[in-house]
Amino acid sequence: GNSVTQMEGPVTLSEEAFLTINCTYTATGYPSLFWYVQYPGEGLQLLLKATKADDKGSNKGFEATYRKETTSFHLEKGSVQVSDSAVYFCALNTGFQKLVFGTGTRLLVSP
Amino acid sequence: DAGVIQSPRHEVTEMGQEVTLRCKPISGHDYLFWYRQTMMRGLELLIYFNNNVPIDDSGMPEDRFSAKMPNASFSTLKIQPSEPRDSAVYFCACSQSWNTEAFFGQGTRLTVV
Numbered sequence: 001g002n003s004v005t006q007m008e009g010p011v012t013l014s015e016e017a018f019l020t021i022n023c024t025y026t027a028t029g030y031p032s033l034f035w036y037v038q039y040p041g042e043g044l045q046l047l048l049k050a051t052k053a054d055d056k057g058s059n060k061g062f063e064a065t066y067r068k069e070t071t072s073f074h075l076e077k078g079s080v081q082v083s084d085s086a087v088y089f090c091a092l093n094t095g096f097q098k099l100v101f102g103t104g105t106r107l108l109v110s111p
Numbered sequence: 112d113a114g115v116i117q118s119p120r121h122e123v124t125e126m127g128q129e130v131t132l133r134c135k136p137i138s139g140h141d142y143l144f145w146y147r148q149t150m151m152r153g154l155e156l157l158i159y160f161n162n163n164v165p166i167d168d169s170g171m172p173e174d175r176f177s178a179k180m181p182n183a184s185f186s187t188l189k190i191q192p193s194e195p196r197d198s199a200v201y202f203c204a205c206s207q208s209w210n211t212e213a214f215f216g217q218g219t220r221l222t223v224v
Contacts, residue, residue: 034212042217042218043115043202043215043216043217043218044154044202044213044215045215046212089154098156098159099144099156099213103153104153104154
């Protein structure tokens with residue numbers, strides 16, 4: 001079946017550090033891939049997405065590249081801020097409108 | 112558009128009581144999803160609708176849970192009778208079509224005591 005595996009958190013970084021959150025997937029067909037972010041007390045918000053192999057999604061300084069050969073969609077940011085502290089979810093959609101989410105990775109950024 | 116609107120934001124109820132969670136999706140979004148989030152199980156899809164019709168309810172945990180979508184602008188998730196293990200944050204989300212993002216409401220935090 002379809003599944004998403006994310007690195008376990010929490011990921012603890014100092015402000016301005018480089019961020020990588022790993023995400024790999026298993027899917028039939030050609031899924032679209034997403035990163036969602038959840039701030040405390042709120043629902044999930046789309047951060048970025050990629051719909052086909054080699055696409056790069058980017059938003060607010062975050063980037064992720066759809067790598068079909070390694071079935072990965074790692075999230076990166078060059079310099080994190082305290083305000084980036086949140087839970088990040090990797091997800092895929094194979095076209096049956098069932099988003100499959102990973103377990104989420106909590107990011108904690110300290111000043 | 113105000114986004115996905117859920118009510119109530121918080122609900123505390125006693126075991127055995129009926130609980131109804133409400134959702135108003137974004138106008139024109141044909142897909143509606145109900146998710147449950149807990150620390151232990153993460154984010155689980157309970158049920159989703161397309162054009163008001165339930166498509167997949169395989170995630171509904173048991174018969175105590177039911178969901179309806181009487182029209183394009185309103186959906187409910189009902190738990191009857193509620194149990195302490197139902198305590199979680201319940202999210203409603205919607206999307207326009209295949210390959211488009213899902214928009215989430217702010218969730219309803221349910222506590223069953």
